[in-house]
Amino acid sequence: MKTNEKLQNEIQDAIKWETSLDAFEISVVVNDGVVTLTGTVDSSSKIVEAENAAKKVSGVKVIIEKMEVDCRHVCKKDNEIADEVIKALKLNMTVLQKKIVIKVHRGWIYLNGTLDWNYQREFANKVVSDISGVKGIINNIKIKSELKDPIEKQTIENILDQNWTINYNTIHVDVLGCKVTLIGTVDYRYEKDEAERVAWNIPGICDVDNELTIKYFA
Template sequence: MKTDLEIKNDVLQELAWQPNVDETQIGVVVENGVVMLTGVVDNYLVKVAAEMAAKRVKGVKAFAGDIHVKYGTNFQKTDIEIGKAIVKAFEWNTAVPEDKISIEVHDGWVTISGEVEWAYQRDAAARVVESIKGVKWINNTITMKSVKITEDVTEKIAKAFKRSADIEADGITVDIIDGLVKLRGIVHSISEKKAAEKAAYLSPGVDVIINELEVIDN
């Protein structure tokens, strides 16, 4: 099992490996396998890239992000400009049902809300907003339409896990409890835990997932 110092060094190396991340702008604190990133960056995509990099490191049991986005004067946008850019980007993205999503912008903080049929549509909307200059933070409150979960959903999710190169399917159990999907078992990184949750969300009718997967470094 990795020590906190080993995890910290691995996170720093992973940050340095990212072409759009300046690791000197980001502080890394590790305590009992829990990683916190701090600092100020000039682009929301840099914040996302740094957080994803940390989550990929083996041995990271949990993550807390405290990276702030502060744009230079050349890239500062008004809330109206940000809102218009998001609307236009939604129109160009076929995965986003723009007529079902509402957008609110306040001081660069964006809230997207509404109801869609699929989890990938909700995720696509968030990814679009991430790419918009001027965005400092995203609150994704989009929900999915309630659809009855069929009996074969556990089998479908299990097959999705096996198709994924990012998930070790043998260590994960899928249960349906009171209409909710529960994931149990062992994974080896936060990114694998998140990948399993994302794969499960792609099944029809899955709106709430109880992710009890345990991150264990071995």
């Protein structure tokens, strides 16, 4: 098991490798696999990038994100942010942007609507998070299931079992209509996130309830 200091150094190195991040802006504290990120950055996308960098480090069990967005140098009114959001979605998502309803309140972006795939929802999130001055994003976009045949539990289990980054033996899958629930324990945060990502990529899935517990807290 890694010491707190070793894990802290590895996370700091991972953040340094992200070219869009300034490692001096982000503080990392580690306590038995629980990682706390603090600091101030100029966009919400950098918070996501810092989290993702930390997730990939072996030994990370939980991430507590306490970072803030400081828009003092790029402060914008809500209507200015809304205009940029609309332009960004039109440029990157063409027809799909018509299915997304946007609301901006005090620098926070709220996304609503219905899309066909989860990767489209995640891409919409990525597109708007790159806009400067955005303090945060609440993504309420729903996924529409074009389900013709029942989703087989065994299919999901087989796909999870084939993923070498996941210890599938400790994961239980429940299926109700187009909703999948993941129950059980995993060793690390990245396993929990990867299991959810795999489930979302299965055609017909409209919702994934990730109830997996990190063993540290089990």
